[in-house]
Amino acid sequence: MRVASKFLDVFITRGIATTLLAAGVLGVGIMAYAGLPVSSVPQVEVPGISVSAGMPGASAQTMASSVTVPLERALSRIPGLVAVTSSSQPGSTLIDLEFDLDRDVDSVAMDVQAALSSAAADLPSQMPQPPTFEKSAPSDARLLTVALYSDTVPGTELGDLAEGYVATELSRVAGVGQIYFHGMRRPAVRVDVDLDRIARLGVTLEQVRRSIANATSNIPKGALDGAASNLMIETTDQLDDPAAYAALVVSFRDGQEVSLGDVAHIAWAAEDRHVAGWVNGHPAVTVELQKQPGHNVVATVDRVLAELPQISAGLPAGVRIVALGDRTGTVKSSIRSLQLDLLLSVAMVVLVIWTFLGDWRATFIPALTIPISVFATFAVMSGLGYTLNNVSLMAITVVIGFVVDDAVVVVENALRYIEAGRDGVSAAAEGTREIAFTIFSMTLSLVAVFIPLLLMGGLVGRLFREFAVTASVAVLVSGLVSLTLTPMLCAYLLAPRGTRSSAATVKAPQRAIAWVQSGYEKSLSIALRHPRTMLGVTIACVLLSVFIYLWIPKGFFPQQDNGMINGIVEGPLDMPHDALVASTRKLAERMREDPAVRNVYFYVEGNPTPNAGRLLMDLLPLQERSESVYEVMARLKKVAKGMEQDVSLHLQARQDVQLGMRVSKTQFQYTLRHPDIDVLRGWAPTFIHAIESLPQLRDVNSDMEPDAPQIRLVLDRQRMATLGVDVASVDNTLYDAFGQRQVARFEVRSNIYRVVMEADPEYRLDEHSLDSVYIDSEGGQPVPLRSFASLEDATAPLVINRDGQFPAVTVSFNLADSASIGDAVSAIEMKAKELRRPQGLTGMFQGTAQAFNASMSNQPLLICSALLVVYIVLGIFYESLVHPLTIISTLPSASVGGLGILALTGTELSLIAMIGLIVLIGIVKKNGIMMVDFALAAEREDGLTPQDAIRRAAVLRFRPILMTTLAALLGALPLAFGHGAGAELRRPLGICVLGGLMLSQLLTVYTTPVIYTYLSKFSRRAGTLSTGNGG
Structure with missing residues (x-):
């Protein structure tokens, strides 16, 4: 010392x-x-990868069995994989991979690429391109959405501008990472074949496809290497416009050429006709920007916004660019x-x-x-x-x-x-x-x-x-x-004394403080004369803390108002694409009429299901509107319900902390899994119906759609053998006619375009269109499809979801107005135990609900760990096993105050409030330390008894204890009563600290001296080494 x-x-x-x-x-x-850069919450990079694969025209079952399963099998062997979920729907599959936080996303990407390469041999050859993957991240990584819109420029041209110009320029901005397109109508040469015309000319769809595929090539041709010169060989092997494709010869009939233009309508059009996007009532393409790891959201968005005027100057007349979803x-x-x-x-x-x-x-x-x-x-x-x-x-x-x-x-x-x-x-x-x-x-x-x-x-x-x-x-x-x-x-x-201010503004508070201190001295004497009462108060605080902790509603993260709403618009299973777009447009226009809404944009592209679209809204800044985002959502839902439409609307407020990668219609998720999809789909409705009646939940939904209607072709294989027709030819021909089949690709000015083949729209209307389909035969003569195939009505899943390589159904829900996520989780778990599950069926919470469950199991451990660490540190300082207990005895009153005021104000015990309890442990024990230190010194240096020593210490240190407690209490006031953006996140901590400090200040100045006296007597009787050094 x-x-x-x-x-x-x-x-x-x-x-x-x-x-x-x-x-x-x-x-x-x-x-x-x-x-220092600015962000909403700490930047945590979550290693996530999204793998996507496409095969236009394939059913959900085909995608799941032939694409999803082989990919999942290969990807599941990657080290550090925490979760794998997938969604297979007609023509596409999406697999989301979540990895341990300790894994670097770049090394994960290398492992994913290796896994995809190893799975390539097991994938169908009909896939137009290999599976691709992108680094995915939580909502914090979402930077901004930039939209191109126009009422005069075709959507395909907007798509070309978005991909070839806007995205290229924005990718150069520091901090911009992955770029995604929505409502993207990529330009392509579309070949719409007249089925009756080719039938009359004796041409089959497969002949047309092979003619197109063989007409465009881009492979090395070599060089002429002579003594005098070296000449590279090039050919005109690329067709790059509809007129060139129209001149292709697909067959000869009676010595006359049959060109592609004779049997098909060929023009520039959208590569995928099932995609549409609109912004504030205008046809649009949206460009979603993601943040690069390690970069700041606010600074990156500022750089992007600064770049937009220059990008806008390079756009054609009639095309506008606007920033959406700016949460900075x-x-x-x-x-x-x-x-x-x-x-x-x-x-x-x-x-x-x-x-x-x-x-x-x-x-x-x-x-x-x-x-x-x-x-x-x-x-x-x-x-x-x-x-x-x-x-x-x-x-x-x-x-x-x-x-x-x-x-x-x-x-x-x-x-x-x-x-x-x-x-x-x-x-x-x-x-x-x-x-x-x-x-x-x-x-x-x-x-x-x-x-x-x-x-x-x-x-x-x-x-x-x-x-x-x-x-x-x-x-x-x-x-x-x-x-x-x-x-x-x-x-x-x-x-020195005598030179300090004598102003009334100084003397009045000093007199008040002296009066309080005098009153404290008298009341302390009374408390020391009634030690059992004070001990009973301490024990009561402990018991009351446990009771309130068990009783108080518990939450995860306070719900924020970021001024952005995500929505899913869902139509009937058999709703045509054009009808879905029209209904969504009407809905979006009604949403725009709301005075709190600034922007409305939506896209329809088969996500999350083919009969659904995504609708997003930006609200006015919080200071410019009188209602919260939740009040606005409630009003918009009423508007949607009042519209006479056959689509439904599901809304969620976007949060800074949003866990889980699966898209759901409502906020919280519970997933059911079973190896047998039929067993799962048979029992899931029972579970869904059971939890719909729970008062803690509302808006219960699931990603399990009823089976969608389909047409099943029953093939007569014996008849097919007689006619010389094989199954592969049948599947290929149907794919040619109804699958938007990508049959060729070509390059123009560094842009890659595709040739998409399909039957003319009039032949895609209903099952009667199949009467016009003819199949190649071994004899070279086209054979009518209906000569060996009969039709029957059938149903099949529109989407097949999997979790952990098992078929899965995810049930999603919102909370009732008076319920917390803790109430909901407990109610669902109890209901799940009451139901008789099939053997092998498991259920678990996902995303935010899963994180809440994990945090709940850790909360008691967290508090106990904090107490244990404090005890160990104090025990080392005082060389005592007893005096740390005196200091820790200050905490029950603080916990009662913190938990009690949370309960009285209707505030959930969220993670933020739990941090408040941890902070209280740190603040309140300082009062005990100041008293115990002085009491030990008085015992050691002045020979006082424990009771006299702690009395002197309590009186002597009352003034600084009162001052420091009031300082901490008033310092927490702005957090507890703050308003404005983000206040809902901070308020639980301020409220908890405020209540804990108020009650602890009232009680600990009395209970701590009594506990000190009791423990001193106990230690002396037990012969424990507890006098401590105190420095």
């Missing part, structure tokens, strides 16, 4: 060096703050609101210090701790790659109330010595030496509280690691400042 004391004295005697050192830290912090305005507003809360907290804390100390110099000294601690924390955040976000700034705001605690204790102690007649330097030195161990133990034990947060796993742990590190750094810096800069300033700035 002598060495430490001499070391601390150096900072007092070398005032200029100490001042310059503090100024240097402050300057570095200010520069770091200016360069909300992020900036949220951060500004939190920065204002931070300033208010600082002002309130300084006001409390001035009220208690009554002197501007005594106030200035601990107040100076705030900017140094805060800006030093910003410097560390910059070095660690952190951002200014709701979580990190929330950590700084909540610790503002107690970063001054250590400095206040030093100032208070120095003032005692000055008022006892000591000069400033000796008073500061002696006061700091006396209190150094207390500050050291308070600081390190407070940091120890956050250790369990640092060790939390999963995405939630990564999100709150930034909170723990930020708060810990601020606390450590404040402790360091209070032992170095604060004593030096005390030595030269604190005024």
Whole structure:
């Protein structure tokens, strides 16, 4: 301790060096703050990959069995794979892979590429291109949507501009990663074949396909390598316009050429006729931009927006470009609101210090701790790659109330010595030496509280690691400042008694504080005379804490208002594409009429199912509308229900933290799995019907659609053998006629286009169109399809979903107005236990509900771990097994206050509120440390009994305890009562800290002395080594 004391004295005697050192830290912090990027929440890169494969015209069953299953089998062998889900629908399949957070997404991508290569041999040869994959990420990675729209330029030209020009320009912007297109009508040469015409001419669809496929090629032709020259050989092997394809000869009849133009209509049109996109009533293509890992959302969006005017200048007349889904305005507003809360907290804390100390110099000294601690924390955040976000700034705001605690204790102690007649330097030195161990133990034990947060796993742990590190750094810096800069300033700035202000504004608060302290001394004597009552209060607080914890509604993450709504528009299973687009347009137009809606954009492209489209809305900024996003959604749902349409609308508010990769109609998900899809689809309706009656849920939906109607061709194989027709020819011909088959590709000015073949629209209307289909035969004569095939009505799944390589049905739901996710999870689990499941069927929550379940199981462990770490640290400091229990006894009253005020205000015990409880453990135990330290010193140095020692300590430290508690309490006020963007995220923490501090301040100043007395008697009787050193 002598060495430490001499070391601390150096900072007092070398005032200029100490001042310059503090100024240097402050300057570095200010520069770091200016360069810190801004985001909504901590940036956590989740290694995710989305694999997509297409085979136009294939049914969902064909896609699942021939494409999805082989791909899943190969991909499931990749190390670190946490979850694999897939969705197979007509013509396409999408497989989402989620990996362990410790895996790097780039190395994962290499493994995925290797797995796809190994699966290639098992995939159908009819696939027009190999499966592709893209790095996927949570909602935080979604940057912005840029839309091209026009009423005069064709949609195919918009698609060409979006892919060939706009996306190319935007990909050059720093921070822009993956780019996705929606409503993308890629241009293609479409060949619509007249089935009756080719039948009359004796031409089959397969002949037409082979003629087109063989007419375009692009392979090496070699070179002429002579003595005098070297000449590369090129040919005119590329056809690149409809007229050239129309001239192709597909057959000869009676010595006359039959050209493609004779039997088909050929023109530029959309590659996929089942795709459409609209923005604010205009045909459009939307370009969705994703963030590159390691880049900041706000800065990247700012760069993209700055680039848009230049891109717009290069667009043809009549084409407009607009930015949609820009959430950076909300992020900036949220951060500004939190920065204002931070300033208010600082002002309130300084006001409390001035009220208690009554002197501007005594106030200035601990107040100076705030900017140094805060800006030093910003410097560390910059070095660690952190951002200014709701979580990190929330950590700084909540610790503002107690970063001054250590400095206040030093100032208070120095003032005692000055008022006892000591000069400033000796008073500061002696006061700091006396209190150094207390500050050291308070600081390190407070940091120890956050250790369990640092060790939390999963995405939630990564999100709150930034909170723990930020708060810990601020606390450590404040402790360091209070032992170095604060004593030096005390030595030269604190005024001796008699020179301090005598103004009424100073005297009145001092008289009030003296009156409170006098009342406390009297009431403390009463409490010490009734120790059993105080012990009963402590035990009651423990029991009440457990009861409220078990009873209070529990949530995951507070629901935010980001001003964006995602929607799914769903029609009947057999709804034609054009009818779905028309109905969605009408719905979108009604949504645009709402005064809170700024933009409405939708696209129909078979996602999440062929009978559904995606509808997205941007609302006005929060300050420009009077209703929350949830009130707006409720109104829009009523409007949709009042429309006489055969489509339904499902809406969700977009969140900053949204887990899970599967798209669902409502917010929370529960997945059923079984190896046998028929068993699964047979039992799932029973489960869905059962949970629909639960009062905690509403809007219960599932991704299991009723079987869609289809036409089944029953082939007479014996007849086929007689006619010389094989099954492959039948399938190929049907694919040619009705599958939008991509039969060739060509290149024009570095753009790749495809030739798409299909029957003319009039032959795609109903089952009678099959009468016009003819099949190749071995004899070369076309054979009518209906001569060996009969038709029957059938049904089949429109979409086949899988989870973990098993058929799956995902049930989704929203919460009832009065329910929490905890209520819903418990109700579903109880209902699932009541039902008799088929053997082998499993059920589990997914996405946010799954993360909530995991966090719930970890919450008691988190609290116990925090208590254990604090106990161990304090036990090491005091060399005692007993005195740490005295300090920990301050916590039950805080937990009752925190949980109780959450219950009274109707606030869920969310993860944010749980962080508030962790913070309370750190704040409240400081009161116990201040009392126990002084009591131990009084026992050791003055020979007082435990009761007299703790009484003296409680009275002596009541003033700084009251001051630091009020500072922390008022510092949390802006969080608890804040409004504006992001306030709903911060409010639970502020409310919890506020309630906990109020009740703990009322009770712990009485219960702690009693517990100290009891434990001292117990330790002496037990002969336990518990006197402690206390420094």
